[in-house]
Structures are given as C-alpha cells and as structure tokens.
Amino acid sequence: MSFLPQVLFIAILAVAGVILARRIKFLRRNIMLGKGETRNDQPNERWKTMMLVAFGQQKMFKRFLPAFLHLLIYVGFVVINLEVLEFILDGLLGTHRLFAPILGSVYTVAMNMFEFLAVAVLLACVVFLTRRNVSKVERFTKPEMKGWPTMDANLILVIEIILMMAILTMNATDQILANRGDEHYVALGTLFFSSLIQPLFEGFSNGTLVVIERFAWWFHIVGILAFAVYVTYSKHLHIFLAFPNTWYSNLKPKGEMVNMPEVTNEVNMMLGIPTENASEPPAEIPRFGAKDINDLTWVNVMNAYSCTECGRCTSECPANLTGKKLSPRKIMMDVRDRAEEVGKSLDSGGPRLEDGKSLLGDYITKEELNACTSCNACVEACPVNIDPLSIILNMRRYVAMEESGTPAQWNAMFQNMETSFSPWKFSPQDRFNWAEKVKEEELK
Amino acid sequence: MSTYQVPTMAEMASKGETPEVLFWVGCAGSFDDRYKAVTQAFVKILNKVGVSFAVLGPEEACTGDPARRSGNEFLFQMQAVANIQVMNGYKVKKVVTACPHCFNTIKNEYPALGGNYEVIHHSQFLQQLINEGKVALKGGGDFKGKKITFHDSCYLGRANDVYEAPREVIKALDVELVEMKRCRTKGLCCGAGGAQMFKEPEPGKKDINIERTEEALATGANAIAVGCPFCLTMMTDGVKNKEKEEDVKVFDLAEMIAKDMGI
Numbered sequence: 194m195s196f197l198p199q200v201l202f203i204a205i206l207a208v209a210g211v212i213l214a215r216r217i218k219f220l221r222r223n224i225m226l227g228k229g230e231t232r233n234d235q236p237n238e239r240w241k242t243m244m245l246v247a248f249g250q251q252k253m254f255k256r257f258l259p260a261f262l263h264l265l266i267y268v269g270f271v272v273i274n275l276e277v278l279e280f281i282l283d284g285l286l287g288t289h290r291l292f293a294p295i296l297g298s299v300y301t302v303a304m305n306m307f308e309f310l311a312v313a314v315l316l317a318c319v320v321f322l323t324r325r326n327v328s329k330v331e332r333f334t335k336p337e338m339k340g341w342p343t344m345d346a347n348l349i350l351v352i353e354i355i356l357m358m359a360i361l362t363m364n365a366t367d368q369i370l371a372n373r374g375d376e377h378y379v380a381l382g383t384l385f386f387s388s389l390i391q392p393l394f395e396g397f398s399n400g401t402l403v404v405i406e407r408f409a410w411w412f413h414i415v416g417i418l419a420f421a422v423y424v425t426y427s428k429h430l431h432i433f434l435a436f437p438n439t440w441y442s443n444l445k446p447k448g449e450m451v452n453m454p455e456v457t458n459e460v461n462m463m464l465g466i467p468t469e470n471a472s473e474p475p476a477e478i479p480r481f482g483a484k485d486i487n488d489l490t491w492v493n494v495m496n497a498y499s500c501t502e503c504g505r506c507t508s509e510c511p512a513n514l515t516g517k518k519l520s521p522r523k524i525m526m527d528v529r530d531r532a533e534e535v536g537k538s539l540d541s542g543g544p545r546l547e548d549g550k551s552l553l554g555d556y557i558t559k560e561e562l563n564a565c566t567s568c569n570a571c572v573e574a575c576p577v578n579i580d581p582l583s584i585i586l587n588m589r590r591y592v593a594m595e596e597s598g599t600p601a602q603w604n605a606m607f608q609n610m611e612t613s614f615s616p617w618k619f620s621p622q623d624r625f626n627w628a629e630k631v632k633e634e635e636l637k
Numbered sequence: 638m639s640t641y642q643v644p645t646m647a648e649m650a651s652k653g654e655t656p657e658v659l660f661w662v663g664c665a666g667s668f669d670d671r672y673k674a675v676t677q678a679f680v681k682i683l684n685k686v687g688v689s690f691a692v693l694g695p696e697e698a699c700t701g702d703p704a705r706r707s708g709n710e711f712l713f714q715m716q717a718v719a720n721i722q723v724m725n726g727y728k729v730k731k732v733v734t735a736c737p738h739c740f741n742t743i744k745n746e747y748p749a750l751g752g753n754y755e756v757i758h759h760s761q762f763l764q765q766l767i768n769e770g771k772v773a774l775k776g777g778g779d780f781k782g783k784k785i786t787f788h789d790s791c792y793l794g795r796a797n798d799v800y801e802a803p804r805e806v807i808k809a810l811d812v813e814l815v816e817m818k819r820c821r822t823k824g825l826c827c828g829a830g831g832a833q834m835f836k837e838p839e840p841g842k843k844d845i846n847i848e849r850t851e852e853a854l855a856t857g858a859n860a861i862a863v864g865c866p867f868c869l870t871m872m873t874d875g876v877k878n879k880e881k882e883e884d885v886k887v888f889d890l891a892e893m894i895a896k897d898m899g900i
Contacts, residue, residue, distance in 0.1 A: 255823075448796025449745035453710050457750060460714040466722075482708065511826040511849075516842030564839040567706050567831030568791035573822050586706065586831075593708025602836035603707045610712055614698035615664040616835055625694040627666070627673040628643040631680055636639045637900055 202284035202414075209418040216425035223536040224498060227491035232441045239440050242578070247439040252576040256505070259324075262317040266353070269314035270432065273360070276307050280414045290367075293379045301381045308364060308386040311357040318350045318357075325350075332504030335513075337523040342428065342502055349429050356416050363409035365391045366402045375399060434499035435577040441492050442578040447569045450586060455479055482590025485551040486531045489584060496579040497528035506571035506581060512564040519564035521571035521581035527556035528584060553588055562588050563600060641684045645694040646727045656691040659724070659754075661734035661743065664699050665866030671873065672735075672866040678895035679735055679759055685900055686771045690733075696723050700742040707832035714750065717742070721752035735759040735891060737792035737865045738830075744797070758793055760803040760864045760890050767809045767894075774809055778897040785812045786858035788849065788872060789824030790865035803864050806890050810897055815856045825849050827875075829867035850875025854885065861887045 245251045250267065253260040282291050293300045324330045325346060333346070364387035371378035394402060424430055431438075461468045483489050506521040507513050513520050531552045538545045553559075565585045572580050592598045599607075606616045613621050649656055660683065666676040683690050701716030724732075732754045734740050744756035766772040785807055793799045800821045807814050819825045828838065828845025838844055850872060853861045861876070863869050873887045888896075 446741070446745050446797050448741040448792050450705055452746065452749035453714075456710045456714050457718075460711065460718050463715070464718055464722075466718065481710065509823065511828060511845045512839070512841070514825075515828075515838075515845050515848055517839045518841075519839075560839055563836075564841075565831050566791070566826045566828060566833050566845065568826035569795040570791075570823075570826065573795050586708070589706075589708035590710055591708070594710060599707055599709070600836050603709075603832060606703060606707070606832070606835040607709055607712055610699055610701070610704055610716065614716065615668060616699055616703050617664065617668055619668045621698070622695060624667045624697060625645070625692070627662070627676050628680070628692075628694070631641045631677045632643055634641050634681075636641050636684055 196287070199285065199287045205415060205418065206281070206284070209422060212422050213425070216422065219536060219540070220425060220430075220498060222539070223532040224491050224494045226486050226532055226535060227489045227494040228487065230490040230492055232443075232492060235444055238444055239442070242442050242444070243436055243440040246442070246576070246578055247435040250576070252574075252578075255574075255576075259321075262320055265310070265313040265317045269310040269317075269357075272310055273307055273314075275303075276360075277414070277417055280410070280417075284414060289377060290379050293381065298382070301384070304364065304381060304384055305386075308361065308384055311360045312386050315354055315357040318354045322347065322350050332508040335504060335507060335520060335522070337520055337526055338502070338504075342526070345427050345429075346502070348423075349427065352416070352420055352423070356413060356420070359409045359413040359416065361387045361390060363406055363413060366394050366406040366409065369394055370399060370402050370406065373399060375403075428500065428502045431499050431501035431577060434495065438495055438499035439578050441495065443580055443583070447572055447582075451583070453481070453590075456481070480591070481594040482592070483584070483587040484553045484591045484595070485546060486528065486535055487546060488591065489528065489552075489587065493580075493584050493587075494528060494532050496581075496584075497525045497532060499577055500525040500529065500579055501577075502526065503576065505574040505576065506579070509570040509574040511566055511568060511570065517561075517564040518558070519561040521585075524557060524561070524581045524584055525579060527552065531556055553591060557588065559592060559598065562592065565589075641681055643680055644691045645696070646691045646729075647694070647696065649691050650727060655728060657689040658731045658733050659727075659729045660690050660692050661732050661736075661739050662692055662697060663734060663736035663739045663866065665870075666735055667697070669866060669870070672869060672889075675735055675866070675869070675889040675891050678889070678900075679891040681895050681900045682763070682766070682772065682891060682898065685898060686766055688766075693723065700739045702738040702742045703832040703835055705742070705746070706830075707835075717747060717750050717752070721747055721750055724752060724754065729754055731755045731757075733757050733759055733762045735864070735866070735889065737790045737796070738867070741792045741796050758797075758799060758802070758864065760793070760806055761799065763890060763894055764802040764805045767806065772894060772898065774811075774894070774897050775899065778810070778899070780810045780812045780860070780893060780897065783812050783859040784815050784857060785810075785860050785862050786815050786817055786853050786856045787820075787862045788817070788827065788853060788868055789820060790863065790868045791824070791826050791830050793864055794824050795822060803862070803890055806894065807862055810893060815858050817852045817856055819852060825852065827865075827868040827871035829871050834867050834870070844875075846871035846875040847878055850879055854879060854881060859885065861885060862890055862893060863887060864890050 250260065250264055253263055279292050283289060325333045364384050367378055368381065368384055369391055371380040458468055480488055486494065502522055504522050510519065510521055535546055538548060562585055567582060567586065569582060572582050609616055609618045613619060662676055665672040698720055699716050700720065701713035705713035732743055737758060740756055740758045743754060787803055787807055789800065804814060826845060827849055861872050863872060869887060869889055876882050876885050876887060
C-alpha cells in the first residue's frame, strides 16, 4: 500500500497548522494594540457567564427562530468535529473508519447522529441564506453591510452547506461500496440520511464510487482546515472568541462609566484636596479618551474581533431606529478594520499608527458619537456581551477634552454647570425654591 | 396648623441631628417646573409616612452625569468631588433620589471618588413603604381600573437592573398595567440619555421620543407612568406632538402614589 496519501495528508496538516499559528499570532498582537486592563476578578462569576452566554447561548434566545437555527449549526459544529478527530487519525495512520470496529453498533448510532446534525446544519444554513438574500431581514441590509461583510456571511453559509454535503456524499458512497462487499469498506447498518441520496450513486462502478468517496473525504477534511484559516480573516471568528469575550465581560452595573484616575489627581489639586499619590508626577501626560485603536483597551479590540456582525445591537439602537448615522455594529466593525490596518502596517514595516489616519475621523465620525443616548440597548442585545458603548463614550472623552470639539449646545451646558452647578442656566440660590410652596401647605 | 416640613442637612446638623436618609432632589427636581411637582409629591409622601429625611437644598449641585456622558470628565469630577465633600461632611449613609441618572452616578460612580452610600431610587423606596404597609393606598382613586403603561428608563432598567420595583408600585394602585412592545431589558430609550437632553438630536428620520410615544399610545393606556425627569419631559412632548395630551397623561410614580393618598 502506498504511503503517498499519508505523506500528503501530513503535509497539508502541517501547512494548515503553520498558517493558523501565524494568523493567531497576528490577531493576538492586534488585540494587544489596546491598552492594558485587568479583568480577572470574580472568576466564578466569569466562568458562569461564559458557560451561560457563550456555551449555553442564553442571550441568543431573546429571538427564538434565529436562536434555534443557530443552535443547530452550533451543536452540529461541536459534535461533527468529533468526527474530524477520526478523519485526522485515519489520515495520519492510513486507516479507514478507525473507530468503527472499536465502537461497534455505537459507531452506527453516532454516524446517524452526525448525519442528522449535518442535515440540520444544511437546512439551517439554507434558511439563513434565505433570510439574508430573499426575505432581506432589515438588520442584514444596513449600509455597513455593503460589500465584503455580506459576501463574508454568504460565503460562510455556502461553505458550511458544501461541507455537510461532502459528509453525506462520503457516507452514501462508502456504504454502497461496503454493501457491494468491497473489503476496504465497513458495512455500518443503516445510515438513514445518506441512504436517501444513495440512489444518485447506485449506477456507478466500484472504481468511480471509490473516487467519489475519496474525493468527498479529502474535500471535507481539507475544506475544514481551509475554513479554519478563512475564519481568522472573517467575522466568523466569534466561534472561538465568544468564549474569552464572555469570560472577560463587564460584570459591573452597565450604567457605570470607568473612572479616570489621571483626572482625579488634577481635580483634587485644583480643589486643594490631598491625594495619596500626588507626589508622583505622571511619567508622561496621557491622552485623555480615545482617538485611535491604541487608546482603547485590549478588551474593546477583542470585542471587535468577536463581533459576527449579526446586527442585533443596531436593530435595538434608538438612534439607528430613528434614522441617525450611528450603528453600534459599525463601531465594532470600524475598530476591527482599524486594528487590521495598523496590524498589517506593523508587519510590513509601514507607518503603523502614524499613517495620518485614526479611528476617530477616518472611521468613526463625531456625528455617530454624538447620536448615542448611552441607553445600553446595544450592550444588552449582544449575544456575546460586546460593549460598543464604552468605546463611544471613551471617544467622546477625547473629543471633549483633547479637541474641545463637543457640539455648541453641550458647551453651553458645560458653562451652566461650571457657573451655576446645574446643566440649565438657573441661579444656584434658587435651587431650594421648590420647597416654599409645599412648606406652606397643611399636612393632611 | 402643621405644615409639610422640608428640613435641610444644614438645619439638622445645627441641631445635632442626622436624618436616616438624604433625599437627593437633582437639578430637574429643583428647577424644572413639571418635575418640581414630583419633588413636592415625594416630599409629601415622606412627611405623611414620617420618614426621617433631609435635603441638601442650596448645597446640592448637579451630579455631573451629563458632563461625563458628553465626554467632559474634568467637569464631572469637579462636580462629583465637591458633592462628595458635602455629603461626607454630613456623614450621609443613605440616599434616595427620584432621578435615575443621579441614582446611577451616585451609586456606581461616586465610590471611585470616595463617596460610598447606600443609594436607592424612589421607585424602590416607594415599593418598600408599600410593602411595609406604611403607605396606605385607597385604591379607589383617580387611577382605579385604568390602563397604565410603564416606560422603563435606561438608567434604572438596563443600567442598574431595576425593572420590578416601579411595576410593583403601579400594581399597588389597583390599575391594569399594560406593557409596551419593547419593555424591561428591551425598553426603548426616550431619547434624552447620554446628555442628549441638552442638545438637538443628530439628523435622522424621526425623533426618538416620538417613536417611543407611538409605542406607548399603541397600548391604549390612559396614562404613561415614568420614573425619570428626562423621560417625563420627552414622553410629555411626544404625547403633545401626537395631540393626545387631553386623553393620555404622563405621570411620575410618586405623583400617582401621592394622588391616591389624597395629598
């Protein structure tokens, strides 16, 4: 027997491994372009959040139909990958259905389950393609989805359909050969779903069937490896990043904005309040707020890479619903695009962050930032706990404190607050006037 | 004749007393003509029930929430640090406020600047009073049997996960509580949060408060209940825009309770 297929398989596996390792390094470095932030507190709560939200798909089920279909694909992905283990071992050892003799009838049950899931995944993908391209669900047709994002989504669904068809084709031809008595193939009893397409292949000779079966096998395993590489270029990264992303969720109340201690020091000095570390002058004057990718935290950038552009955030955003430019999904896509741009520039020895561009202005406009009501609907809607609001508010800080670029009406509000300690222009002496009337009323 | 009392922290301190709770009135509660009625209603309830409370009066200043949310961290912290100095000076332990923005800021954001208090929203405070039987509701008042819808304010709901307290307060009035299509975690903002209250909206197809008002009117409710001064303004404007102000009123929870108590 020739070792050629095994050598070829090992070579393909090695190439895929090297490419994947390089891609993971690239993504990791890009995420770390963000500023340091420690989020290791409450580990039990973090594991629980990850198990419920990522593993258990809890937030997906706010919308039942897409959640159910997504669950089929998710379970299919996880379970069918068990079969990939056998594929890899078969490929390395030159065996065929390595586990079949070991597991006996359990193997047949497992194969039937895989086939059921393959069909379920296939159907779910068809419905998803229909939702995107025929019934055109609104959140998939927003302006930020034009071009590559729509193509990316459709490609993923089509690739998954083709991969599932490869499994069914492989099983169908495999079992025809086994039933014809080809000694290399193992009869497994009935494989329900693939037996339905067996009539398509009955007319072929054994030789042709072997070619089809082998082609389907190679196509499936090489397809999965290629898909794994593709995922690192795609919005589909959520299948891995959803887990760390939910582990590093913000566990504080959603309404809380992170304090800026560097401002507190200055405020205390101005008000003559002694501060604990006032004696240490800051090494360099930090930039207030966020202008570019490196002003955000690494969690913000990981959020961006975890986003699968489902648009639930945008479809709940009051600003977007009423026709404003702001789309929380676009904020996340912009952060990722900028991280990719800077990352590629770093690798090619380009100008890196000093390319004359920045997240603010070249990707995200002030009009978008100014439209946010900070209502947290986007944060609540995200099935993997992405937080677009913290990015928006941090960029507003840059606009206000570094550029003095806030809208005129906000500047007037600032002035009122500075002079009369209220956002409206009232005299502070009148603050207690409301009590006069009630103090005269008889207590009943 | 005994009248309603509104003691200030300064007055109480001069007598060597400390109230159980500081009622944080907020800027809208102090200056906005419509929301002053809410402040007065809440103060009347506190008097009636005999809660030991005081206000800061002229010593209160904006919490800084709109400054922080529009990016001006310096101004926010100036306000916050000054307020914390005043409150810590009076050894404040517990704060109640009728504004979810003040509630969120004092509860979640003042601790990082040295202000640690137990902070509750007036909907939670009212719910406690009702549960303890301290507020005797007649139940046969203006609202009996009426359809009321509650508009979740973002800074109470999603920001701090308070959804049930305001609903419990409304249900205590023997009314029919009807929910809008988007409610609780999915509640739609009135459009005023994040300092939007203080500027014109960005260009778009529609104002957010109109969208929300349409949703509230679609329930067929006779009244819209809110627990936030900004929501009160936005929903009232929305109802006016739809020319429904004769049929559908917008109330704060404290007003509804005070009305039912006949005060």
